[in-house]
Amino acid sequence: MKQLWRLVTAVGILVGMLLPLRQPAPVAAQAPLDYQIPGGWFYTQANGADLGTSPKGYAVTNADGVLFYDAFKFVGGVDAVGYPVSQRFTYQGFITQVFQKAVFQWRPDLGNTVVFANIIDAIGDAGKDGWLDVVRSTPNRLPPSFDEGAANFQEIIKRRQALLDENPAIKQKYFSVPDPITLYGLPTSRVTDRGNHYVMRFQRAIMQHYKEDVPWARKGQVLVANGGDLAKEAGIFPQDALTPSDPPGTAQAQPASAAAPPTTPGWQFGYGFQVDQGNLAYGIEMTRKAGFNWVKFQVRWENLEPQKGQVNWAEIDRWVNGAAGLKVLLSVVTAPRWARPPDTDFSVPGPPANPQDFANFLAALAARYRGKIHAIEVWNEQNLWYEWGGRGRKLSAKQYVDLLRVSYAAIKKANPEVVVISGAPTPTGHSDGDIAIDDLEYLKQMYDNGLKDVCDAIGQHPSGFNNPPDDWSDRKTVPSTTFKGHGSQYFRRFEQFREVMVQYGDAGKQIWFTEFGWASSSNPYPEYSYARDNSEEQQAQYLVRAFQIGKEKGYIGPMFVWNLNFAASAEPDDRYAKRAFSVLYPDGRPRPAYTALAAMPK
Numbered sequence: 172m173k174q175l176w177r178l179v180t181a182v183g184i185l186v187g188m189l190l191p192l193r194q195p196a197p198v199a200a201q202a203p204l205d206y207q208i209p210g211g212w213f214y215t216q217a218n219g220a221d222l223g224t225s226p227k228g229y230a231v232t233n234a235d236g237v238l239f240y241d242a243f244k245f246v247g248g249v250d251a252v253g254y255p256v257s258q259r260f261t262y263q264g265f266i267t268q269v270f271q272k273a274v275f276q277w278r279p280d281l282g283n284t285v286v287f288a289n290i291i292d293a294i295g296d297a298g299k300d301g302w303l304d305v306v307r308s309t310p311n312r313l314p315p316s317f318d319e320g321a322a323n324f325q326e327i328i329k330r331r332q333a334l335l336d337e338n339p340a341i342k343q344k345y346f347s348v349p350d351p352i353t354l355y356g357l358p359t360s361r362v363t364d365r366g367n368h369y370v371m372r373f374q375r376a377i378m379q380h381y382k383e384d385v386p387w388a389r390k391g392q393v394l395v396a397n398g399g400d401l402a403k404e405a406g407i408f409p410q411d412a413l414t415p416s417d418p419p420g421t422a423q424a425q426p427a428s429a430a431a432p433p434t435t436p437g438w439q440f441g442y443g444f445q446v447d448q449g450n451l452a453y454g455i456e457m458t459r460k461a462g463f464n465w466v467k468f469q470v471r472w473e474n475l476e477p478q479k480g481q482v483n484w485a486e487i488d489r490w491v492n493g494a495a496g497l498k499v500l501l502s503v504v505t506a507p508r509w510a511r512p513p514d515t516d517f518s519v520p521g522p523p524a525n526p527q528d529f530a531n532f533l534a535a536l537a538a539r540y541r542g543k544i545h546a547i548e549v550w551n552e553q554n555l556w557y558e559w560g561g562r563g564r565k566l567s568a569k570q571y572v573d574l575l576r577v578s579y580a581a582i583k584k585a586n587p588e589v590v591v592i593s594g595a596p597t598p599t600g601h602s603d604g605d606i607a608i609d610d611l612e613y614l615k616q617m618y619d620n621g622l623k624d625v626c627d628a629i630g631q632h633p634s635g636f637n638n639p640p641d642d643w644s645d646r647k648t649v650p651s652t653t654f655k656g657h658g659s660q661y662f663r664r665f666e667q668f669r670e671v672m673v674q675y676g677d678a679g680k681q682i683w684f685t686e687f688g689w690a691s692s693s694n695p696y697p698e699y700s701y702a703r704d705n706s707e708e709q710q711a712q713y714l715v716r717a718f719q720i721g722k723e724k725g726y727i728g729p730m731f732v733w734n735l736n737f738a739a740s741a742e743p744d745d746r747y748a749k750r751a752f753s754v755l756y757p758d759g760r761p762r763p764a765y766t767a768l769a770a771m772p773k
Contacts, residue, residue, distance in 0.1 A: 208232070208419050211240040217254040217271065218415040219439055221725055227415035229255035237266050237277045242285035251354070256399055260412035263288075269399040269408060273354070273375065289356055289374040290398040297407045305460040305761070306404070306769045307377050307396055308365040328357060334371075337362040340380045341371050344393040355395075377401070386715045387771060404462050404773065440722050441465045441498065441729030442773055444754075445686065447737045448486070451493045453759060454736045458497065461769040467500040467685065467731045469551070472532055473507040473520075479528070482535065491543050499540075500592075500731065502548040502685060503533060504558070516561025522550070526574040530581035537586035546729075548630050548685050549578045550594035554613040556606050558597075564605045568616030576625040593622060595630030595685045598659035610659055611667055618675040628728055629672060632686045635662040637704035640717045651704040662687070662717055669726060681728035684721065688733040689713045690751035691764075699748040711767035714754070718771065732768070 204223060205214040211232030218227045233240045237259070246252060253271025260267055266277040267288070274288040294303060295312060303309040321327045335342035335358060345351045356374025363370050368388075369380040377396040381388045388394055403413060443465030446454035458466055468490050476482045491499060505520040512524035523529045537547065552558045553571045571594065579591050602609035608616070614629075622629075636654040638647075640662040647655065654660045658667055665682055672678055690702035691710040705713070714732060721727040738753035745751055754765040761769075 210234055212243075213418055214249075214254050215415075217256045225415070226418055228418070229258060229415060230419060231255050231268070234259075236283075238283075238285060239268050239275050239277070242275060243270075246353075253397060253399065256403060257408065257412045258414075258416060260409060262408065263293075269403065269413070271397045271399050272395075274399050274402065287353060287356075287375055290402045291356075291372060291377060292359065292374050294402055294405045294407060297405070299405045299407070302405060302460055303372075303377075305766075306462050307401065308363075308368070308370050308379070308766070308770060309372050309377050310360040310363040310370065312359045312372065313361070328352070331357040331359075334358045334361055338369050338371065338380055340391065340393050341369065341378045344378055344380075344395065345373075385767075386712050386719065440727060442718065442768075443467055443498075443500065443729050443731035444735035445469070445731055445733050445737075446494075446735050447740055448490050449740050450736055450759075451490060455493055455497070457735060457755065457759075457761075457765070461765065462773050463497075463768075465498045465500060465729045465731065466494050467502060468494075470501050470503045470536070471505045472503060472510075472529065473505045476507055476532060477509075478507075479509055482532070484539065487536075487540075491540050495543070498546075498729070499544040500546040500548060500683075500685065500729070501536070501544055502551050503536070504551045512560070514563075516563075519557040519561050521558075521560030521565075522553075522570065522574055526577045529574060530577040533578050534581035534585040537582045537589055541586045541588075544589060546590040546592055546628075546683070547582055548592040548594060548683075549575050549626075551685075552597040552632070553594050554596040554608040554610060555599065562605055566604055566608050568608070568613055569620045572617050572620040572622055572625065576621065579625045590627045592628045592630045592683050592685060593617065593626040595632045595683075597632055598634050598664055600657045600659040610664070611671065614668060614671050618671065618677070623675060623677045626680075628681045628683045629668065629677075630685045631665055631668055631682050633662045633665045633684060634660070634687060635689050635713055635717070636660050637689075637701040638662070639709075640713050640720055649704070651701070653704075654701050662713075662720075665727070678726075681726055683728040684730040686731055686733040687717065688752045690748050691762075692745065692748070692751035695751050696745050696748060699745075699751055702748065702751040707763045710754075710762070711764040714764050715767050715771045718768075735765075 204216055205212060208230060211230055213228055213230045215226065215228035216222065217229070218225050231240045231243050243252065252273040255268060255270050257269035268275045274290045275285050276288045278284055278286050300311050318327050318330065321330060335345055341362065345355060348354050355376040358371060358373055360372035367381060367383050367385060371378050375398050378393055380393045381390060384390050402408060442463040444458050444463055445467040446458060448468055455466065470487060475484070475487065506523040506529065508517065510523035510525070510528045511517065511521055515521045533547065550571065554566060556562050556566065559566055575593060582589060582591050596610040596613045598610045599607040600609065601607045602612055637649065637651045638654065638661050639649060642648055643661055643663050644656050644658060658664050668682055672680060689705050689710045690699055691705040691707050692702040695702035718730060721730050732754065734749065734753050736753060736755045736759070737749035738755055738757045739759070741749035741757070750757065754762050754768065756762055
C-alpha cells in the first residue's frame, strides 16, 4: 500500500473531475492592476512592489496548448488559488506555475490536464522539514507505515481524514471548501499542540488553530498557510522563474549597465537581524530559517586598519562570504587610534581628525565587496558622547555631515549600487550638547548642514522601551508608568522623523530601521530596567506588530531587529542588555520572539 499512496499523492487529483464549475471573480477590465491579454490575463498584484507602482507581473495563459488559464478560471480564479507569483517553468519534469495558494502542473501523462502539486510534500522532499518546523511550527509527516494494511485508496482517505477528529475547528475549515482533497490534499500529520496554537499538516497546506489572540489571528481562528508563497519562501523554485516580467507586447527595459545609477536608490521592504559574528554560521542558519532576507554586521574600522594603509580583511571576508544569498548591511564605526584627533577621549570610540581617511577606508570596503554587500551605514548613534569622542561638548551634527559627505562620494565612486544610509541617532530623550543631543533635534541639525544631498536613506533606531508599538504619548495600553510621555520612548518616533523629512523636501527617501527591538528580562541591568516590564510573549508580539506597521507605511526600508544571537556573548550581568534584547537564548534555542518572527507572514 505504500506504493499506492505515493503514486496517487505524487500526481494530485484532477481538478476538472472534482471541482464544480465556477466563473472567476469579476474583474473590471479597466482596472490598472490586472487586465486581459491575448489568451489569458496579466496580474501585477504580487510583483513585490507597492500596488500600482510597477507594471511588471505574471501572465496566466493557455499558450502552447498548456491550459493554465482555463484551469485557473475553472477552479475559481483568484478567490480559489490567489494571484500568480511565478512565470511558467519546468519543475519535477513538468511545466509548472506557482500561485499564492497552489501550484499548477501540466500533466501530458494523465491526458493533458492540470493538477495541483503536493507542494508541502515537495518542501519536505527538498529536505526542508526542519525549516517548516521553525517557520510554520509544522510537524513532520507521518511515516509511510501509517497506511499499511489499507485495502485501497478509499481506505487511505478514510484513515487520513479521521485524524481531523482531533481538532473540530481544523476539521470544519478543511471541509468548508467544495473539494478539500483537491485544494488541501489529505492530512499528513496528526494535530500537534504548539503552545498558543494547534497545527496540522496536509499535502498542499498547513492549518493553524489559535488558542489565544496573537497579532495576526484571533482566538479560535484557523489560518491556512499559502502553499505557493511558502514554497517560494523555502527556496525550492528557481529564482528566475519567480521574477516578474514586463507586460506582453511592451518594450524590454534597458540593461542596468546602460542606465546611470539612481541617485536615491531604495529597496523593497525587508526583514533583517543584527547577527553576532562570533557565532556566524548558526546566526546565518537561523536568519534563513526565520525567512529573513537581510543581515547586519557592525564593522569596527579600528580593528581592520590598526596602521594606516594596512588593512586586514580576513574577518570581514568571513562574514560577507558566510552570508552569501542574503542581503548585507555593514554599519561602520570607530576610527583607529592613528586617525583620531589629539583632543579625543581614547577610552571611547570617536571620529577621525581627517574625514578623508574614513572615506578612503569605506571606498576600499565598497569596492572589495561589490555585489556581495548591499548597504553601508556611515557611523552609529553619533549623537551620543561615547560614540563620538567623549565629553567636552564634542557632539556636532555639522562635523558628522562633513564626514558623511566625503564618505558618500567615495562609496558611490567605488560601488554605485550600494545604498548609503545616514548614521542612526539614538533616542536619548536628552539634549545638552555634551552627553547627548535629542535624536529628532539631531536629525534637524543634520538637515540644516546638508544631509539631503549626501545619503540615499535615513537611518533610525526607534525603540519602544516598555511601550507597545502602537502606543504614543497620548495612548497608554500597559500598566507601567516609567518611560512615558516623550516621543523618543515610543516606536512611533519614526513618524516624527518622517515629518522632518517632509519639511526639508526629502520625502522621496526611505527610513531604514538599522536597529530596533524590545528587551525582556526578569533581572535586567539597572540601566535597562524597562526590560522587566516586557514579558517574553510581549517581546514577541511587539516585534511582529512593529514589522506590520513598518510594512503598512510604505516609506520604511528594511528593518533590522537588535538582536538575533548576542545572548551567548553577553556579559554575566548583561551590562549592555545583549541577552535581554536577543531573540535566541544563550544556548541557541528560540525565544518566543524568534518563533513569532519566523511564523509571521512576510
